[in-house]
């Protein structure tokens with residue numbers, strides 16, 4: 211072995227250790243010791259080393275968080291120890307009764323209780339073998355859950371390797387979305403014309419249940435672990451407080467603000483103390499969990515069919531207010547979607563005055579039997595837009611009126627059309643008229659916004675005026691505006707008109723991703739636009755790419771790919787691009803990065819698609835094998851696919867491959883091909 215080879219190997223080991231330490235410092239302890247740039251540099255160095263020495267890559271390397279490809283569904287996992295739910299209550303008296311019952315059943319013991327925040331996410335079971343994360347599953351029905359291992363691997367606070375290596379350690383915990391991440395995710399969704407999530411819990415659930423781990427990787431999910439399932443090969447601490455401390459030492463994120471209470475009063479005090487401070491936490495909590503501290507005593511209390519008798523959840527009532535629903539107005543969005551909005555008698559709720567709330571859609575209004583004039587209960591979920599959660603029919607006077615969404619657009623009078631929502635669970639009503647003033651304003655406003663073309667001075671008021679005056683019908687018209695035309699508009703003058711025209715001029719040279727994002731293509735948020743601008747050298751090559759080529763771009767899934775293809779297929783949009791070109795806008799990408807085709811390796815340049823379950827290789831492992839030999843893995847079969855690697859119970863991809871005459875390999879064929 212050469213000296214340089216040995217040096218590399220040493221450096222590799224160092225980098226893995228170092229990156230693991232920094233991940234822990236940053237994502238678990240929230241106390242980074244190096245800058246983000248330095249972290250990225252170390253990560254790049256490790257990736258480079260591993261690219262040169264693929265056989266050094268292990269499944270628990272910090273570089274192996276996002277692997278695998280799109281799956282067709284989740285496998286079921288049977289839990290070795292069932293995941294139970296918790297008995298819960300809103301009443302302090304029931305907490306007292308619960309504690310008294312335990313004392314009666316355990317006479318002579320001085321009982322201690324832990325009080326932990328109840329983090330609002332989804333419960334999860336994680337399996338570590340010899341300290342290495344091997345599998346994770348959702349609760350499901352408590353006995354069997356979904357195998358979401360690939361998605362869990364993307365969560366940076368989830369260690370791929372523990373600091374000790376017991377033969378088996380099953381952890382119980384919660385996957386949740388911190389509030390900052392929740393707000394960011396919703397802002398991105400709205401700017402991409404997608405429905406925002408109603409609360410962090412739903413957002414976490416939706417993110418963990420993605421079939422494409424690359425999508426999950428973009429969602430800033432986090433883990434907290436508060437318990438254990440099956441364990442072997444290690445001595446477990448005697449009580450909950452010690453257990454949490456031990457889990458922390460293993461490198462796992464554990465609950466903060468845990469109290470050990472020694473009497474009923476102390477338990478109740480800890481519960482109300484948590485309620486006082488929990489609004490400042492960076493995540494949503496919906497209660498406190500009281501657990502018997504000593505683990506050995508728990509067995510003596512046992513379980514009911516659904517929940518342990520040694521723990522209980524006290525739920526905090528969410529902050530609600532009652533007010534009158536004055537009227538329901540209908541907003542028309544950039545994509546033509548009609549959204550009913552509750553206009554409320556102003557009321558104070560959780561720190562601010564609320565006068566409007568979202569009603570989501572017509573079905574929801576009907577389901578909740580909400581009528582105009584009703585007394586309604588409103589609630590803030592995860593500090594987002596307040597929502598109307600129910601009406602109070604007992605307060606009705608008889609003057610209340612049922613609401614029906616208008617069947618014509620309130621802005622332009624065009625009959626609206628019905629479409630099923632992106633998640634397939636409801637219906638949306640849309641104004642199909644692309645010239646609808648509300649949509650025109652929405653599109654132009656989006657184009658000018660900070661996150662897109664960033665045109666200073668082109669706020670909502672100005673946009674509304676230029677549209678109303680007929681000066682601008684689409685974003686290309688902005689580039690024909692002249693100062694004299696705008697200076698007579700309300701709140702304008704010679705100076706501000708000149709500034710505006712200058713700002714519009716400056717926007718001509720913006721990066722391509724801003725332009726692509728600004729076009730307002732459904733599902734294309736800023737992140738997707740950046741990914742596209744990295745993958746294509748200019749707008750023309752992007753426009754010419756079909757959905758299957760788009761699918762092969764990192765971070766671009768089927769839904770986005772189809773939406774982009776459709777958008778560029780529309781003659782009106784092609785005309786718009788022509789006029790933007792004429793106006794002199796920059797259409798080439800300065801962020802374009804030609805794919806570094808791994809030029810070495812027996813599979814160099816070959817594209818694989820995986821389907822079904824292989825006898826011995828997991829998806830991640832198969833992907834790694836392909837990539838380390840210079841090949842790549844795509845999510846769907848197209849003419850560009852070279853091989854389909856198929857295992858047991860393959861999906862529809864195999865049909866497609868047969869139709870296109872693409873060779874289908876078994877695992878054995880694949881191993882042959884590799885050697």
Ligand code: AMP
Pocket residue numbers: 294295296297298326327328329330331332333334383384436465499523
């Ligand atoms: P529920 O879903 O209302 O029955 O509440 C029980 C759930 O609370 C558990 O299944 C966990 O997912 C969740 N939970 C959140 N934080 C904790 C915690 N600190 N200890 C135990 N369970 C928790």
Ligand code: ZN
Pocket residue numbers: 542619620621622623624641642643646647648
């Ligand atoms: Zn309309």
